[in-house]
Amino acid sequence: MTNNKKSTPNQRELTPREIVKELDKFVIGQQQAKRSVAIALRNRWRRLQAPADLREEIMPNNIIMIGPTGVGKTEIARRVSRLTNAPFIKVEASKFTEVGYVGRDVESIIRDLTEYAVNMVKGEHRDEVGDKADEQCEERILDLLLPPVRKRQSATVEAEGQTTHDEADTLNTRDKLRQKLRNGQLDGKMIEIDLPSSGAPLMQVIGPVSLEEMGLNLQDMFGNLMPKKMKRRKVTVAEARTILTNEEAQKLIDHDAAVKEAIQRVENSGIVFIDEIDKIAGNKSPAGPDVSREGVQRDLLPIVEGSNVLTKYGMVRTDHILFIASGAFHVSKPSDLIPELQGRFPIRVELSVLTEDDFVQILTKPKAALIKQYTALVATEGVRLEFTPDGIKEIARVAGEVNEQVENIGARRLHTIMTTLLEDVLFDAPDEVRQEKVLVDAELVRSRLASIVRNRDLSRYIL
Ligand SMILES: Nc1ncnc2c1ncn2[C@@H]1O[C@H](COP(=O)(O)OP(=O)(O)OP(=O)(O)O)[C@@H](O)[C@H]1O
Ligand SMILES: [Mg+2]
DSSP states (O other), rough: OOOHHHHSSSSSOOOOOHHHHHHHHHSOOOOHHHHHHHHHHHHHHHHSOOOOOHHHHHOOOOOOEEOOOOOOOOHHHHHHHHOOOOOOEEGGGGGBOTTSSSSBTHHHHHHHHHHHHHHHHHHHHHHHHHHHHHHHHHHHHHHHSSSSOOOOSOOOOHHHHHHHHHHHHHHHHHHHHHHHHHHTTTTTTTEEEEEEEOOOOOHHHHHHHHHHTOOOOOHHHTTTTSSEEEEEEEEHHHHHHHHHHHHHHHHSSSSHHHHHHHHHHHHHHHEEEEEEEGSSSSSOOOSSSGHHHHHHHHHHHHHHHEEEEEETTEEEEOOOOOOEEEEOOOOOOOGGSSHHHHHTOOEEEOOOOOOHHHHHHHHHHHTTOHHHHHHHHHHTTEEEEEEOOOHHHHHHHHHHHHHHTTOOOHHHHHHHHHHHTHHHHHHTTTTTOSEEEEEEEEHHHHHHHHHHOOOOHHHHHHH
């Protein structure tokens, strides 16, 4: 993953064209949605380059992606998140309840996003101090393996020569140990280290749940004021290295600076992806579990409009956070959302229904296309799976047909079809009965699937 980050140019500098090109590697078609998302992302960067007085006024282009199920809405969001260095969170609108009801309140989105950003920034800082932390950790382990000689404290004048000799000796041994340590020869050796014992349980008992939900974790607030209880534990050198490097890194990074940077990053480039927003839209049923739908929208409104949310790291302003919502809108329409919320999502993009040709591409093109996945899976058992072009076309055709006849679930259909098609191969792969090479051509696809496709009741269950 870190590799990935380095190979792609810094997201803040990715142009819309480059963003679309990156997305193309994973998502087939849906150009309009990709373009809108790319523009919105680039606008974040543009805003930060704009004159300071204007910067405050430039609002994010919040987007609603509308499209039937299984055509790539969530997939676009997932890929965007990996492409950008911006703090990103994806939530499902249906998971939230109105304030006062049992369940998550919408402000937790911002708290989670901030938490994520803090970890992200700290991770970066930790990478920066990594070498230093490694060094310090090494010294600490060496100290544990070979306690340093207290210089001259006990040495008498007469013994001075002797002491220097001892010191030199120790240094020598230390260097040898260091070499062994670096080669991993000591990894299995047990040593004793002091670890902070896990928390003061009392604090958790007094801290009411709601406070914790608010992100005001008492232990975090007061934990640092109380002396940490330490506990001596026996661990291997390898484990100690992980623990102590981490500890040293913690000491080296400036917590406050990291938090400040994280909050800034959330406020200026944070992205919240709200999936399934249609589930909280419209359908004004007078009673029942739906009463809180509109309430969730009302709670969402200030956050999308811009407000301050209290997190355990401090206030976070949401004015410039980018919101991307998505939904199938089968039953409800975007116009069923409360007007104020509609107004905060000025950009609407529709994703198109996928065609058979799209299916062919989805099966083969994306970096982790289904066919590549299955080929790799059975290859681990020594079975070579090969798909002919007409075989792939036939899979796509069957998917289209079943989607049309039973229910259109978009590209998800490909998953069910592939598992059915390859069931025997997947089952037999480790056994004697297996074939070492399986050629999936149109013929095979038809013979495996035809009877199921023809029988509508059967396909309803299986495909
Ligand atoms: N355009 C596409 N290109 C590549 N793969 C796709 C595409 N559309 C869908 N898929 C595949 O289908 C699966 C389902 O897609 P996705 O989760 O994006 O659906 P969705 O549009 O969010 O649907 P829903 O409205 O049901 O949430 C994904 O795992 C993805 O692999
Ligand atoms: Mg989805």
